[in-house]
Amino acid sequence: MSEVTNLVRMDLWKLLSLGKSLAIYVVVLLVFLQFQMALVAPVLLLYLTTYILAYYDDQSKGGCLAGSLPVTRAQQVQAKYLLDLAVLAVALFLGTACSWLAERFGMQGGLSLEEVWLMFLAGAVFIAVAQPMLLLFGPLKARWWIFGIYFVMFGAVAALASLTAAAPGWAWTLVSGSFTPLAGVILGWAALLISYLVAVRRYGRREFTD
Amino acid sequence: MNAIEISGLKKQFPKSGFSLDLPHLEVKEGYITGFIGENGAGKTTTLKLMMDLLFPTEGRVRLLGLDAHAQGVQVRRQVGYVGETPGYLEGSRLEHLMRMTRPFYPTWDQERFSGYIRRFGLRLENRYKDLSKGQRKQFALAMALSHHPRLLLLDEPTANLDPLVRQDILDILAEELEREGITVFFSTHITSDLDKIADYLLFLHRGRLLLEGEKDALLQSRRLVKARRELYTPEVAALLVEAQVGEFGFSGMTERPQELYALLGEEAVYETPTVEELFLAYTRRDREVAA
Numbered sequence: 001m002s003e004v005t006n007l008v009r010m011d012l013w014k015l016l017s018l019g020k021s022l023a024i025y026v027v028v029l030l031v032f033l034q035f036q037m038a039l040v041a042p043v044l045l046l047y048l049t050t051y052i053l054a055y056y057d058d059q060s061k062g063g064c065l066a067g068s069l070p071v072t073r074a075q076q077v078q079a080k081y082l083l084d085l086a087v088l089a090v091a092l093f094l095g096t097a098c099s100w101l102a103e104r105f106g107m108q109g110g111l112s113l114e115e116v117w118l119m120f121l122a123g124a125v126f127i128a129v130a131q132p133m134l135l136l137f138g139p140l141k142a143r144w145w146i147f148g149i150y151f152v153m154f155g156a157v158a159a160l161a162s163l164t165a166a167a168p169g170w171a172w173t174l175v176s177g178s179f180t181p182l183a184g185v186i187l188g189w190a191a192l193l194i195s196y197l198v199a200v201r202r203y204g205r206r207e208f209t210d
Numbered sequence: 211m212n213a214i215e216i217s218g219l220k221k222q223f224p225k226s227g228f229s230l231d232l233p234h235l236e237v238k239e240g241y242i243t244g245f246i247g248e249n250g251a252g253k254t255t256t257l258k259l260m261m262d263l264l265f266p267t268e269g270r271v272r273l274l275g276l277d278a279h280a281q282g283v284q285v286r287r288q289v290g291y292v293g294e295t296p297g298y299l300e301g302s303r304l305e306h307l308m309r310m311t312r313p314f315y316p317t318w319d320q321e322r323f324s325g326y327i328r329r330f331g332l333r334l335e336n337r338y339k340d341l342s343k344g345q346r347k348q349f350a351l352a353m354a355l356s357h358h359p360r361l362l363l364l365d366e367p368t369a370n371l372d373p374l375v376r377q378d379i380l381d382i383l384a385e386e387l388e389r390e391g392i393t394v395f396f397s398t399h400i401t402s403d404l405d406k407i408a409d410y411l412l413f414l415h416r417g418r419l420l421l422e423g424e425k426d427a428l429l430q431s432r433r434l435v436k437a438r439r440e441l442y443t444p445e446v447a448a449l450l451v452e453a454q455v456g457e458f459g460f461s462g463m464t465e466r467p468q469e470l471y472a473l474l475g476e477e478a479v480y481e482t483p484t485v486e487e488l489f490l491a492y493t494r495r496d497r498e499v500a501a
Contacts, residue, residue, distance in 0.1 A: 009310065010311075018299075062297050064293055065297025067261065068291045070283045
């Protein structure tokens, strides 16, 4: 486990090194992020720690460095998922905190505490699709998959927002009849588990030819 | 003990058509071995196979008595590797790069690392992208040496460097060998580096090993022969590995200098070849055979 935490720490150092570049993305996201789109906030945050990190790392051939360290390929994959889950947890915490504050100060349009599971599901699906693609094919090829996820998620939220001023609430009402929060959480974890198993199996065979 | 043992190793790249074929290779522990070959000969591929960054199509690689694939973690803990591209994040400060790498090596020696940083005149607050090519190599070497590796694998460590930096790197390799008994295996196409410090030589050409052995034995047992054109007879040609025949004279490498001396006597000039001349002669012969 210590090697996995060392790898996570390594990625955190890399994120710190990307400070200015990430700051620009954060500002852009804050400008365009509407409160109604809080549903996909974890995805936006995860984008920074998955795609942007992988992009800069790939430019520097970071895979070769990781591959030459005394760690297994499985540990490298575990570290990526662990960091993603930590970021998702932070996003959920922030989402919950914001919702609680919004409720306390009587603001409208935020997520209710029960709807946090939708944020988890969105984040889990993003990790489940994006992370194996990034690990197996690198950010250049994986970007099409990630754009695809964005297209679906933002498209869905925009469509909901055009129908109602409180899109997340509307979404919640839409799915609550047939889809319980527990089912959403189970679905998210199942997607993560399958994704992790595929990533471990496939990344173990990846060769660094560059 | 052998630091590196390769048996029946094959690596094929179907897309490019390149194929590496090393039926048998041994590198003795405690020596500096130069791995020489032209661009695209398969040097980097061989080193990546040792580091488990590539997987063999057939055969196996053992480093320090351990299987490079099945026991890769134990192997890499004892190996210092400076690849063609070290993989350091361009925007990172050197201190951050050190901090992110250090925890993986229980034998990390901070004093040693600081010593190398001082020796190379590097500043830890600098960003990796702001370093020159030479400084990048120096930093990568400092990182590779600071955990007291038993085996140092270097991929073209002196390529594109000015003579001063190159000499400094070669001096460090020689010092490490003397002080710690480290085994150094480095690939290069700069043959003068091998003339200076290599104990053993391996010649790779088009994915195959052309020649191997102790450097002094390889050089001393051969002669570069130069003589007038009319002395180039079929008997002489048969004793030459390869010959360059011009309008007025010829020159060629021989593995049988005494027999050639019996034919040519004092009519020819006999010189001990350099590593470069040796490499060129065997590479040319291989090309002629292939043609």
